[in-house]
Amino acid sequence: MKKRWFLFFFRKSVAQRRGRVAIASAAVTLAVALMTAMIGVTVGIREKLGSELKAYGANIIVSPLREGDFAYDALAMIAKLPSVEDATGQVLGNTFVDQQAIEVIGIDAKKISSMGWRIFGKWPEGNDEILAGINLKAALRLQEGQRIFVEKDGTKKELVISGFVEKGGAEDRALIMTIRQAWTVTGTEGRLQSILVRGKSGQLETIGAAIRSALDNAAVKTVRQVALAEESLLGKIQLLMMLVTLVVIFASAISVTSTMGANVLERREEIGLMKALGATRRNISLFYMAEAVLIGIIGGLAGYALGFLSAQAISKGAFNSYIGIPLPIPLAALCMGVIVAIGSSYFPVRGAMKYDPAIILRGE
């Protein structure tokens, strides 16, 4: 078959059977879309769920070796280390209310909302407003909006309790305020007593070593509770998604195969006619493969677009943020489309060629 004739046949065939080519492309589109969306979500889920787990808190705690504290600059330095997602400093100290020693915790106010604390009452807003642990409410007979006097080393300061914190931990017994407020209350301007670090799970050892070499008086501890549970949970969810993706890929491959198979079954007569007219096996399979490649390219491109959009829609719906789809996926989608289309028409075409043209043309 000459090239010109081949192209002529090909064009005619596609033009006359537009409906069928469209349906076959639709099948490939759906399969590729499903695969793209599933792979996109599977790749993105670790990061998305990981950021939900942030509220479990820091997975590394840096505290001073022996007695001592850190300069405020240490915080910025740790935050800049690789694989560190977040770092926040804490001022720990105490003050006296009615001659009673009360713990003081100074934290970065912007981080509170992501810590999973339950707040009763108002957020502290002014310079003198703070939160009190829920246990202090009964102990000191406090109310929302109440003024209290704290006293440390002879300096007195008036503060307003704007609300209460319930956490189920040490914070329930302490006064919670911003770092700046805590510095004035405890009289330790510019110092931090503890730094909480949130590192990428799996990288904790490396981060720990980096912190140790940067700060000579630092004791670095990995919080096993957070680190282990997180790793195991994320691993399981990702495995689940991977298996579901596998099932989906398998199912959509079968779906495409059956559509393409039906397409070729219908054309057994055509194949018989071609053979009767003297076409070689090679000619015939080339012809159908060309059609499959066309369907694969159309389906692959459309499928990628559709899959990308659905992955984003799913991510937006479930996690309220978009996912970044890794670069190789568009290319993979195109390849997937072509491979699926070729693979699914190869066997039926080969099968059709086995028949004697005389029998097929007689219509049996």
Place this chain on the structure above:
Amino acid sequence: MLFNIMKRSFANQKKAMALMIVSIAVGTALAASLITISFEIEGKVSKELRSFGANIIVEPKVEGLADISGQKRYLRSEDIVKTKTIFWRHNIIGVAPFLETDARLAGKANTVDARLVGSWYERELPLPGENKTFPAGIKTVSPWWSLSGSWPADAGGMVIGASLAARLGVRPGDMLTADGKEVTVTGILETGGVEDGQAFMDLEAVQKAKGLEGKVSRLYVSALTTPMDAFAYKDPATMSKAEYEKWYCTGYVTSIAKQVEEVFAGSRVKPIWQVAETEGKVLERLRILIYLLCAATLTASAIGVSTTMIMTLLRRIEEIGLMKALGAHRGKVITIFLSEGMVIGLIGGVLGYLLSIGAAEFIGAKVFHTGLEQRAILFPIALINALVIAVAGTILPIRRALSIRPSIVLKGAE
């Protein structure tokens, strides 16, 4: 006659029919296994999330300055088993008591005043009113604690936190003196938390040594909970009677905490919000994710099956033309093809359901190490799903075929 036509139709086009049945079976299997997973995922992940540790803390109720001034109050250890008598008792999967005291420990290197904590590591407690036991102890609430060595069975052994062990200069098997008494170090504990600086003994041994028989200072409870929603955040004190009942009988972390508080004399029970809230959020996200995936997959597989059906039926346009030329009514043609479609749908549905059992079982075993519960309700759902897809996939091409004049179709041009 209808039966006869169908029989011939199936016998003559085995391949085409097989393709349609396979396609429907796979589509149905995909849908059914995803639905099975979505039913189960919340329960399974909820269990997984419990490895983050206890979500409820039980403390003695304190008034006035007693709490912060260090005046000790205790809970009664006889109340521990009562956590298994509350409304949501089956959701309580772990409970561990702690009795905090101080002791002077003298090791090889140093003498240190440290916190001595009495607790259980693994303990079977009798289930009230039944002739059974339930597991309690640190292992049930804090599975991440890493203990090298063993937990002491009696007053002669002690487990030392990793940083405390370094200060004391002791290793498992060494002897040290605690308040003047000789004990063996049976294990070293590492948690990354305050426990690394503490010493641990069996609860009863500490109670006896300190004269605090039957007393514990804190209790951690691990419970499977329903994620908190807007209703759950309402203050129970402001609820109407009906609302309160609904709140009390839903497994929110707050209502379970309330029920635990009711059985513990002199206690104050709080959720550990960090754990409880994150758990709710993660479950919520996963649920939405699975629902969206289900919807996307269902749509895609329905359309995918339809394309196969359409493709197969299009080649039978000539057949339809012949039927019409022989005088068949629209209704008759539609009946024949719809019945065919329904038979295909039925067979595909049953096969698909069977396939989905295998798929869900496989995924469940691989990810959660237990099978997923198959629900009988899924069978009719799978069948209806398959039938609807098959019928929809039949009607579209048939309608098109019917609108074409027989003479043109039979001539072989569309």
